[in-house]
Amino acid sequence: MHTPVPDYLNEILRSCQFYNQGEVASYIPELARVNPDQFGMAICMPAGTVYEEGDAQSEFTIQSVSKPFVYAMALRDRGLEVVNAYVDVEPSGDPYNAMSVDPETGKPSNPMINMGAITTHCLVGEPEFTPLQRSDQIIDVLSQFAGRTLAVNEEVLESEYSHRYRNVALASMMRSNGFIGIEPDDAVWGYTRQSAVIVTARDLAVMSMTLANGGINPVTRERVVPEWVCRQVLSVMATCGMYDSAGDWLSSVGIPAKSGVGGGIIGALPGQIGIGTFSPRLDQHGNSVRGVEACERISRDLGLHIMELPAPSIEEIGQQSRTESGARLVAVQGALTFPTAELVLRRLEEIPQDETEVVVDLTFVSRINKVGDRMLREGLRRLGQDGHVVTLIDPHERVPSPVAHDRTDIPVVEDLNSYEDA
Template sequence: MHSPVGEYLQQILSECAADDGAVADYIPELAAADPDHLAVALCTPDGTLYSAGDAERRFTIQSISKPFAYALALRDHGIDAVLEKVGVEPSGDAFNEISLEERTGRPENPMINIGAITTHTLVGPADLDEDARTARVIEGLGAFAGRELAVDEDVFASEMSEVWRNLALASLVRANGIISGSPEEAVRGYTRQCAALVDVRDLAVMGMTLARGGTNPLTGEQVVPEEVARQVLSVMTSCGMYDAAGDWLSAVGIPAKSGVAGGILGALPGQVGAGTFSPRLDRFGNSVRGVRVFERLSRDMNLHLMRIPEPSLEVIGRRERTLRGRRLVVLQGAMDFASAEMALRHFERIDPSEGDVVVDIGMVSTLNDVGRRMLHEGLARLAADGHRVIVVDPHGRLGDLGGGRVPYIARVVPDREGM
C-alpha cells in the first residue's frame, strides 16, 4: 500500500496557493527570491519524512535559527545563566524593535533580533573567538537537522550591507553590559547564522528533534538535554511568531518559528515536526501561505497543542479476573498522571484479604516518568498490604522496581495464559 500522507500534503498545497503577500524587499538577495515556491514537509517521531511541492529547494534559515541557537546556549551554560542575559516574556513588538526590560536592560526574549544577537554570543565558552563561535552555532544547527549545513555567502553579504539596525541593537546590549564582546562581531556571527541553507525537510527534522526532547530522529544523537528542548518549545509557543504569536497559538496551536526567507518550522511535542516554505510574507514577517498550510494541518489532523485528549476511561483492561487464586489486573494504553491515578484508585479497591496480585502492563503503550513513579509506589503499597505482587512487564518499561530494595515485588515475563 502507498501511504496517502504525501498526497494529502500535495492537496493542502494546492488549496493554500493563493498568491497574496510580498517577499522581504529590505534584503537585496531575498527580494530576488521566486515568490511562487511552495513546499511542506512532516517528520514523525521515528524519522519518517513526508514532503510535497518544492521540497528540495534550499533557502536561508534566517530567524528560524533563533530557537536552536538559544538551545545551544542553554546546553552550554544552563537555563539560569542564560536567563540572566535574555528573558522569556513576549514583547508584543516586531522582530527588529528595541525590546529591553526597563529594570535589567536585558532583551525581552531570544526570538526577537536583539535577544537573538545576545543569544549567539552565549554559545560556547566565553573566550571563543568570533569564527569559532559561529562555527559552533552552524555545527549545532546541522546536528538538529541531521546533516552538515552550508552558508549562503551571497545572502550573508547582502544582509551585511543592510545591517545598521541590528548593529544599533547590539550596541545597546553592549552598553547595558549584557554582552561583553564587540557589537560588530556579534552581528556578523548572528548574520552568518541566519544565512545557513536548509530545505523544508531539514526544518521538519529540526522540529522533530525538539519535539522528541532533543533527540534527532534520523541520527539518534541527543543534541540537547530534554529540559532544554522543553524550555525552547515553551518560548517558541509564546514568542516564536512575533507580534502575531497570540493569533498563531489560538488558530494553529503548534510551537513554531518563522523566518523572513519564507520558512516556518513547527514542533508539536511527541507527535510531529513540520516545515513550510513560501517567500511571500504578511505584515508580521510570516509566510502567508505557510501560515495557511499550518492552519490546515492543525485543523485537519487535530494537532493543536491545547487539544483536549480523550479521557483515560479504559486504563483497566477487560481481562481483570481471578486467575488460579490470583487477582489479575491488566493495565493498558498510555500511562501518564491521569491514567496512573486511575490505576492507583483501582489498586485501592483490592481487599487486603486477597492473595497474590498479578499486574500485567504488557498492553501499556507508553509509560512516562510520572506514570512509572506512581505505579512503583502503588505496587509497593500493595505489597505493604500483605499481597505477593507479581508484575508482568514483557517490555521492561517499569525499570528497576524499588532499586532492588523491595524484594517482595517480583517481575516475571511468562506466557500470560500460562501463569
C-alpha cells in the same frame, strides 16, 4: 497500499497556492531576488518518517528560524538560570527588529526577537571562543538538528551584513547594558552567519521534530540537546515565536512555531509532529503567507491545536480478575501518565487487604513517563505493605521488578516531588 498522507499534503499545497498576497524580503538584496512562487512543505513523524510535497527540497536561508535552535544551544551550554539572567522570556508584541527591553534592567524581552537572539548567540560555546569558533559550533549543531551537514550562503551573508546597522545598534545597546561581552560588529556577524545557513523545508521538518521529540533527532536517533531544553524552547516558541502576531497564531494554529524572513516556518508539537514550510511571500509581520495558511489547515484538519481536547491516553485498565493460579490480575493498556496512573492506583485500591498474589501486567502499555513510573512503583510498594505478593509483568523492562516478590525491594516513595528517577 500507499499511505494517503502525501495526497493530503498535496491537496493543502494546491489550495494554498492561490494565496498570492505579500512580498519577499526586499530589504535584503539577495532575498529580493528569490522566486516568490516557490512553495514546499514537509512533515516529520516521531519515528523519523518524512512526508514532503512541492518545493520541499528547494534551498533557502534559515534566517530567524535559527533562533530557537541557537537558544537551545545556549541553554545546553550555560544552563537555564544563566540564560534567564541575560534574556527574558516575555512576549514583546513588537516587530522582530524592535528595541524591546525591560525598562528597568535593559534585558531583551525574549530570544525570538533580534535583540534577544544576538544575546543568546553570544552565550553559545565557551566564553573565550572567537566569533568564528562560536559560529562554526552553531552551524555544526544546526546540522545535528537537521541530520545532515549544512552550509552557509556566503552571498546572503555578505548582503545581510552590509545592511547590519540596525542590528549593530541593538547589539551596542546590549553591550552597553552588559548583556553581551564581545564587540557588537562581531556579535552581529556571527548572528548574521547563523541566519545565512542553507536549509530546505524537509530540513525544517526534521529539525522541528527533534525539538518535539525531546532533543533526539528522529532520523539519526542521536541526542542533540537535553529534554528539558526542548520544553523550555517550545514554551518560548508558543508565546513569542511569531513576533507581534504570536497571539493570533497561538489562537488559530496552536502549535509552537518560528518564522523567518527567508520564507520558512517551523511548527513543533511535542511527541506528535514536526512541520516545515517554505514560501517567500511575507505578510506585514514577516511571516510566510502561504506557510501560515498551510499550518492553519494542518492544525485544524488533524486536530493538532495544543489546546485540543486530547484523546484518552489509556485504552483499558482491567477490572479485578483472576489468573489460573488464583492471583488477582490488573492488566493495563495504553500510555501511563499522571491521569492514567491515578486510575491504576484506584484499581489497586479496590483490592482487598489479604495475602492474595497481585499480578500487574504492563505488556500493552505503550509509554510510561516519569510520573507514571513513580506512581506505579509507589502503588506496588503499598500493595506489599498490605501483605500481597506482587508480580510485575513488564517485558520491556521499563519499571524495576519487585524481584521475586521480595517486598523490601520495592522502592519507598515518601515524596513524589523529591523522588530520584531510576
